Amino acid sequence: MTERGAALLERPERPERRPRRPAGQPPGPGGLSGGLLRTARPRQWVKNSLVLAAPAAAGELGSVPAIARLALVFALFTAAASAVYLVNDARDAEADRAHPVKRRRPIAAGEVPVPVAYATGALLAAVAVVGAATLCNAMTGALLTAYLSMQLAYCVWLKHVLVVDMAVVTTGFLMRAMTGGVALDIPLSRWFLITTGFGALFMVAAKRYSEAVQMAGGNGATRALLNEYTTGYLRFVWQLAAGVAVLAYCLWALEAGGVDEEALLPWRQLSMIAFTLAVLRYAVFADRGTAGEPEDVVLGDRPLAVIGLVWAAMYALAVAGL
Known part of the structure; x- marks a missing residue:
């Protein structure tokens, strides 16, 4: 046997490799x-x-x-x-x-x-x-x-x-x-739960709709199930959810059954305006098919963030009774 052949026989086995990192991707920090x-x-x-x-x-x-x-x-x-x-x-x-x-x-x-x-x-x-x-x-x-x-x-x-x-x-x-x-x-109001639930459904359906629109544009599906939905159906879902969320919020804001006489303005009822504007602003991104992760939409759009701050201020004044 040649020296080269003996060296090959003595070479230790290679350890099993982990899955390769995709080409061009640097190691994660x-x-x-x-x-x-x-x-x-x-x-x-x-x-x-x-x-x-x-x-x-x-x-x-x-x-x-x-x-x-x-x-x-x-x-x-x-x-x-x-x-x-x-x-x-x-x-x-x-x-x-x-x-x-x-x-x-x-x-x-x-x-x-x-x-x-x-x-x-x-x-x-x-x-x-x-x-x-x-x-x-x-x-x-x-x-x-x-x-x-x-x-x-x-x-x-x-x-x-x-x-x-x-x-x-x-x-x-x-x-x-x-x-x-x-x-x-804390006892949970039924209108609070309905507002939260349908508000979440609005954002979830808007995200699915955006993914479906992008898939139709040739970018490929990120979820296999998107092939089973139609963009028309997903649009119907987010529009329905938006309407129910706004209605439920209005009923929640009016649930107190009146206005605090010591308050300067009916802040809780006025917050309905800010809430509705926030839903309408978010719907702009849903309609365009660009409503991705909810936190990215909310934090990435300055007008929507300002509307959110106005709503939070109004509701805080209502809670404080000012």
Whole structure:
């Protein structure tokens, strides 16, 4: 045997490689921990601020214990939502590698091993449920358990079922708003729940509609289920949801049954104008097919942000009775 042949026989076996990072993509910052953090979608955490909605509407944000409890609820809901993102990306890793954008996700790019993502997701889910049940109350723990069960079912199956997929995402927003009230034992108005639910459906349907419009333009579907929807149907859904949300908000604003005589102006009733303008402004992006992530639309459009601040100021004056 030649010296070259002997050298080839003595060469150690190569270790199994992780999935290659897509060509042209630099390594993600922070290594494994940074990859886990990016998979948890920090930009999406702003959605969890909905836990403040019910306490703010009830005027219960004036005490330090209430604020501390809501900060805890925000952190627990963030842990639960992050667990869902980790499991979802771990399940979809193979499909994401074939997608021009999603292949950059840390799990699909090989920066975070699939078993590590599953283990981290399970740990975060357990912390969220146990923490809510022990540090808040049993009902808060039950709500977070229901949220996790529903979202995991969505990852596995429900995101492939027509209409149900939008209902599940909408319910996730609604449960955020409910959890803040339940954690502080605040009774939830039926009109508050209807406004929140249909407002969320409006944004979810607008996002689906925008994706469908972009797909029709030849950009390709980002969700397989979009092939089953028509743009006309999705337009009908977001228009219907917008109308119901505005009507429910008006009924909620009038629910007090009158105007505080000591108040300078009927701020709660006047806030209906700002709320309606906000819906109309958001509908501009929905109609154009550019309503992507709700937080990007709200934070990226200055007029919409100003309308939102005006609405918040009006409602704050109403709650304060000024």
